[in-house]
Amino acid sequence: xxxxxQLLREHPFFHGMDEEHLExxxxxxxxxxxxxxxxxxxxxxPADQFYVIRDGKVAVExxxxxxxxxxxxxxxSGDIFGWSWxxxxxxxxxxxxxxDEVHAVRLDGKCLRDKCDEDPKLGYALMxxxxxxxTDRLHTTRVQLMxxxxxxxxxxxxxx
Amino acid sequence: MTPEVFRVEQRxxxxxxxxxxxxxxxxxxxxxxxxxxxxxxxxxxxxGAGEIAISLSGSPRDRDGxxxxxxxxxxxxxxxxxxxxxxxxxxxxxxxxxxxxxAAKGKEVLIIAGGxxxxxxRPLIYNLLGDTQSVRNIRLFYGxxxxxxxxxxDELAQWAGSMEIVQSVDHGDADWAGHxxxxxxxLAGAELDxxxxxxFLCGPEVMMRxxxxxxxxxxxxxxAIYLSMERNMKCATGHCGHCQWGPNFVCKDGPVFNFAxxxxxxxxxxx
Numbered sequence: 342x343x344x345x346x347q348l349l350r351e352h353p354f355f356h357g358m359d360e361e362h363l364e365x366x367x368x369x370x371x372x373x374x375x376x377x378x379x380x381x382x383x384x385x386x387p388a389d390q391f392y393v394i395r396d397g398k399v400a401v402e403x404x405x406x407x408x409x410x411x412x413x414x415x416x417x418s419g420d421i422f423g424w425s426w427x428x429x430x431x432x433x434x435x436x437x438x439x440x441d442e443v444h445a446v447r448l449d450g451k452c453l454r455d456k457c458d459e460d461p462k463l464g465y466a467l468m469x470x471x472x473x474x475x476t477d478r479l480h481t482t483r484v485q486l487m488x489x490x491x492x493x494x495x496x497x498x499x500x501x
Numbered sequence: 502m503t504p505e506v507f508r509v510e511q512r513x514x515x516x517x518x519x520x521x522x523x524x525x526x527x528x529x530x531x532x533x534x535x536x537x538x539x540x541x542x543x544x545x546x547x548x549g550a551g552e553i554a555i556s557l558s559g560s561p562r563d564r565d566g567x568x569x570x571x572x573x574x575x576x577x578x579x580x581x582x583x584x585x586x587x588x589x590x591x592x593x594x595x596x597x598x599x600x601x602x603x604a605a606k607g608k609e610v611l612i613i614a615g616g617x618x619x620x621x622x623r624p625l626i627y628n629l630l631g632d633t634q635s636v637r638n639i640r641l642f643y644g645x646x647x648x649x650x651x652x653x654x655d656e657l658a659q660w661a662g663s664m665e666i667v668q669s670v671d672h673g674d675a676d677w678a679g680h681x682x683x684x685x686x687x688l689a690g691a692e693l694d695x696x697x698x699x700x701f702l703c704g705p706e707v708m709m710r711x712x713x714x715x716x717x718x719x720x721x722x723x724x725a726i727y728l729s730m731e732r733n734m735k736c737a738t739g740h741c742g743h744c745q746w747g748p749n750f751v752c753k754d755g756p757v758f759n760f761a762x763x764x765x766x767x768x769x770x771x772x
Contacts, residue, residue, distance in 0.1 A: 489615065489707050
């Protein structure tokens with residue numbers, strides 16, 4: 342059976358990370374399994390963890406009154422769920438719900454925050470990776486907002 | 502150049518505003534209509550309204566007629582939408598250069614479709630599934646706005662037994678089991694052998710642009726990427742100039758182009 346450091350090493354998020362840092366991060370983690378329908382995170386609840394998704398599918402949702410939960414995006418094996426642990430007030434901004442059996446590594450964000458303050462090299466390595474995720478998600482959101490498959494396009498401008 | 506008269510044999514509503522016509526030639530009752538290559542198009546003439554270019558979306562092996570999936574957008578497509586089984590329309594074609602099947606030989610094939618872009622790719626899928634020995638594997642990445650705006654849902658379920666299909670929608674619903682997000686997400690996460698991959702793309706141009714960025718970031722060579730372009734086609738023979746795109750006429754030199762050959766034009770905004 343693989344230990345946590347090995348599992349993290351194989352995950353794309355941690356590719357290229359120093360071995361020493363990886364070992365430390367692994368010590369802040371634990372394996373976890375969520376059953377289908379189980380909430381991994383609830384909006385406005387304290388966000389002191391993030392999840393490395395190893396297998397399964399997670400819906401990032403927001404509850405809309407009189408409508409129900411609206412799924413904004415699905416995350417899959419190879420994705421990371423959660424960056425709210427990085428920024429005050431350290432509260433989840435969306436719900437996270439398992440759409441099938443999800444195998445993940447839960448990482449203690451609070452422990453990592455403290456370590457990142459002490460070790461800026463680790464902080465920078467982690468922040469670079471999270472910045473990439475944030476920009477990728479922003480890009481995805483922008484493309485969704487462009488509604489490229491819409492049948493009725495507004496008139497074209499000159500494109501200048 | 503003169504349209505032949507065809508009769509609508511079957512009309513199927515894919516979802517509101519998008520429909521599929523199966524048509525059969527009136528004169529060719531004892532023969533077959535002209536053969537076509539996947540990726541080619543016909544000019545469909547709605548009598549009294551006008552003519553528009555529509556991709557062929559049926560099987561090239563089906564020699565009884567043509568199949569076209571049409572989105573209602575303008576005056577002519579609205580006239581075509583009103584056609585019912587038994588009604589007549591004019592057809593010129595097939596025209597244009599289709600998907601280069603030879604480029605797929607021995608390769609991992611990525612078929613990347615967005616919205617109605619699956620229609621011109623369907624004949625290619627039929628051909629590839631009919632000769633799976635010639636390719637290493639086939640994967641379809643299909644993005645759409647909503648689950649109920651996906652084309653050929655019954656066939657997608659059938660094809661899933663023969664190839665990997667990744668479906669993604671911008672907005673899901675409670676019954677949707679696929680991805681929610683944009684198709685570049687699962688494409689970026691796909692494991693592939695870039696030097697032995699060929700990609701065929703069709704969809705909104707902006708979606709193709711982002712998919713090409715994702716593919717090239719994964720080291721897929723530009724020369725291994727083919728895309729189907731859409732421009733205002735009128736004569737379909739490269740004479741009128743309506744669909745001129747840089748030095749190319751989309752109707753005659755395309756609609757399928759190799760990305761390496763059109764890369765410089767693809768990034769010019771005014772074209």
